[in-house]
Amino acid sequence: MLDALRQARVIENDYVKRWKADGGVVVGYSCSFAPPEIFEAAGVLPFRIRALGNSRTELADSRLSRFNCSFCRACLQLGLEGAYDFLDGLVETNGCDQLRGMFENWQYAHPVAFFHYLKGPHIETPEALEYYTGELRACALTTAAHFGRELSEPALWDAIHRQERIRVLQRQLNGMRAKENPALTGAEMLGLILLGSAMLATEYERLLTQVIAESETRTVPGFKARLVLGGSATDETEFVELIEDVGGLVVADALCFGARAFLPELDRAEADPWRALADLYLRRSLCPRMFDGFARRLEFIERLVTETRAHGVILVHNKFCDIHGIDNTLLRKKLREVGTPVLTLEKEYGGLADFGRLRTRVQAFLEHIGGRA
Amino acid sequence: MTESRQSGIVRRIGRLLELIQRIRPNLSDAETAGLLKLLPPESGHSLAAFFEPHVREAGLQFLNMLGTWMSNAVGAAAAGKKAILIPFNFPPELVTAFDNAYPITTEVLTTLAAAGLEGGGERYWEVMMGLGLPDHICSANSIELGSMLSGHDFQPAAIISAAPGACDANSKIHEFASLWLNIPQFIIEKPVDDTPTGRRQYEIYYHRLIENLEEFLGEELTAEKLRRVLTRANRCAELYWELWDLHKPSPCPVPNIFSLILAGTRFSMWGADEGVATMEKMVEVAKRRLADKRLPEQRARVLWAYTSYYFDLTGLFTWMEGQGYLHLMDALDLAMPQPIDTSSRESMINGLIDASWNYPMNRQMGSSSMSQAWIEDMIYVAKDLKADCVVYCGHDACKQTWSVVSILRDELRRRANIPTLILHGDSWMSRTTPISVIQKELDDFIRNVVLVGPRRTRQTKRRLARPSGAPVER
16 A cells, blocks of 8 residues: 555656556546546546645746636646646546636647547536536547547446446445544545546556455554545645644545545446446536535535544635635535534645644644544 | 615615716706715715716716616515526526516626725625635625625525536525525526537527526516517617727727726616616717717727726726726627527527627636637727727636636737736725726836837827826816
C-alpha cells in the first residue's frame, strides 16, 4: 500500500510513464461526468486531472482571475507549466463554469492536439438522460476515431464490468474504514481512490485486491471522533491528514474525488451500454451541480452518518466554489435539524498557510462534539 | 400588514416609486431638483440620473412602468394570479401570456434596491450572509432573495430557474431559495451546445416547461394569449432596433442611462403596453436629440462587456456623460430581439425559444464556448456601434466571465484592435469598490490608453485638451 500511496502523490506516476513508454495514449478529463469506461473501451488511458495540493497559480492567474476557484487555477497552472504535457488530449466537461473556463484557457494558451467537449445536463429528466447518452457516444467515437482505435460494444461492456468490479472493491475497502476499528485512514482511502483515476484499470483492480488483503488485520489507533467529510473538489490528502492529525478519523466521505464516484451502483438490468453509463453517471450523480438533486444528496449524507456511526460531518468548499458553498449551507441546516453536528469550512485550495486556521476550527469542532475521547 | 412586511425591498421600493410618480415631466428643473430632495440623500443622488433634463421624460416613464409592474406582482394573489419569480435571463413574455400568472424578476428588484434605497440593498445581502452563505455568491440575485428569505417581503408562488448552463451562481441560489421557501422550482436548462442537437434539446426543455406551467397554473397556454403578448413584444423589438441604430451617429443622441432603461424594460414589461410606451419614449427622446443637432461632444464611445454598475446611477451614467464618455450599451442590452411569427401557437413558441436561446448571458456563457461566443458578439457590437474601447465590470460573482475575460481581452486587441479595461467591483454594492475609484480608473484608461492609442485620429487627440470634469452642453 505504501508504494501505491506514494504514486498517488505525483501527477505523472510510474504507471502512466510505463503506459506512455509502451506507446499508450492518455487523455485528460476533469470531473465525474466523463466516464472512464468510454476511453478504456477505445484503448485510451483516461487520466483525471488533479492538482494534488499545488498552491502555485502565478501563470494561471494571468488567464483566470483571483475570483476563480483555486483548484481550477492550480490545475491550469500545472497545465501551463507543462506538468501535463504527457496528455495526448483533453476532454472538457461542464462540471462547473470555472472548470469550463479552465479548459478554454488551457486550450487557448497551451493547446493539445485532441480536444473534445463532453456536455452533461444539470437535470436528471428522461430528456436530459437521452441527451447525455448521445453525448457519451459522440465523445467515445470521436476519441476512438482521432487516435485510430476501434470501439466495439463488447469492449465497452468489458470496460463497464471492469469498472463495476473496481467499484465493488472500492466499496469493500470503504467498508473497512467504517468498521468499529477502522483498517485505514481517510487520507489513505483518498490516496487509493485518487490513484484509480490515474492508472490502467486492469492494474488498479489487482492493486485494490492486494491492498484489501493487506488491510484485513490493520487497525487505525488513537482517534477521537468518527467523521464524514463532504464538499468540493478535494484531492488534497494533506487536508484529510490535517483533520486526522488532531483526532478526527474520516470514516466516510461525500467527495467528488472519493465515495461519490464509487458508491452509486450500475443498473445491471440495462441492456444498452450507453444508457447504463448515462444512468450511472448522470441520474445517480451526487454532485451539487445537479440543480434538481438536493434531496438525494441530503439523504446520501444522512445515510453515511447512520451507517458509519459518525459523530459529525465536515463540509468543505474551496473559496469561490458556488455550487458547493451554497449546497453546504442548506446541508448544514438540514443535518443540524436532525441533530447531526456539522462544521462548514471555506478554504483556499492547496493553501498550506491556511492550515493553521483550519486545524483550530477542526480541533474546536472535535471538542464540541466530544466523540469517544 | 405587519410592520416587518413593510421592510422588504418590494414594499420600500413601492413606496419610493409612489412618491416619484408625483413628479411630472413638465416641472421645471428647479422644481424637480427640489422634489428629489424629499427622497433620502443616497436615493435622491442615485435616482437623479433619471431626472436629468434630457432624459426626464423617459426616466419618469420607466419608473412609472416599474411601479405598475411591482404593484401588479404584489397584488397578483389578490387578483387570483400566481407571482412567478424569474431570473433576468428568461424572457418574461411566456409568464405574462398566462392569465393566472405574473412574472417578477429577481435582478430587476435587486437593481432597484441598489440604485434607489438608502443603504442600497446591503441589508438584504447581510441576511444571506447571516444564513451562512458564502460571500462570493452573486449580489444581483442574493439581495432580492435575502429580502424574500428574511420573511419581510412578498413571496412568489414558484421560481423559474433559467440559468443552468449559463451561470452556476444564479442557478444555485434560486435552487436554494426554492428549497428554503418550499416553493416549486421549474428548471429550463440552456444546453452548452450550439449544434442543432443542442438547439433541439432546448426546444424539448422549453416545451416541458410550458407543460409544467400549464399544470401548475391550471390553465392552457392558447395561441390567443400568446398573440396578445407577442404582438406587443414585436412592437418592442422594432423599437429596440430603432434605438440600436440611433446609437450609431457620432455624437450619439442616446443618453447613457438608456442602457439601463432598455435592459430594465426587456427584463420586466416587454410585451405589455407599459413596455411599449417606455420603448417609444426612449426612441422619441433620442430622435428629438438627434434632430436638435445640439449634442454635446463625446470623446470616447465605451462598450461595457458584461454588466455596468448600479449602486450609484448618477455616479456612473451621468458622470460619464459629464466627461464626454458615451456608455454605448452593456451585455444586458444584447437581447437582439427578432420579430416573432404570430400566425400559430407553434410559431409563437418557436419565436420565444429563439428569444430565450439568444438572450443575454444564455447566448454567450451558455454556448459551446463561453469565450468564443462572447468575443464574436463583442466584436460585432463594437464594430457596428463604433466602440473605441471595451470595459469589463469585474463583478465579483461572475465566475464564468472572469474565467474567460483574458481571452476576450486578447482577441479584442488582436482581431479588432480594441483595448479592454478590466475593472473590479461589485455591480450592485459599493462596498467592494466605491464609485469614485471606478470613475478614476475609467478616466485614467480612457485618457491614457483610448484617447492616445493608435486608433485615434489627431483630431481626437486634440480633445484631450478639454479638462476632465469640464461641463458639457446638453
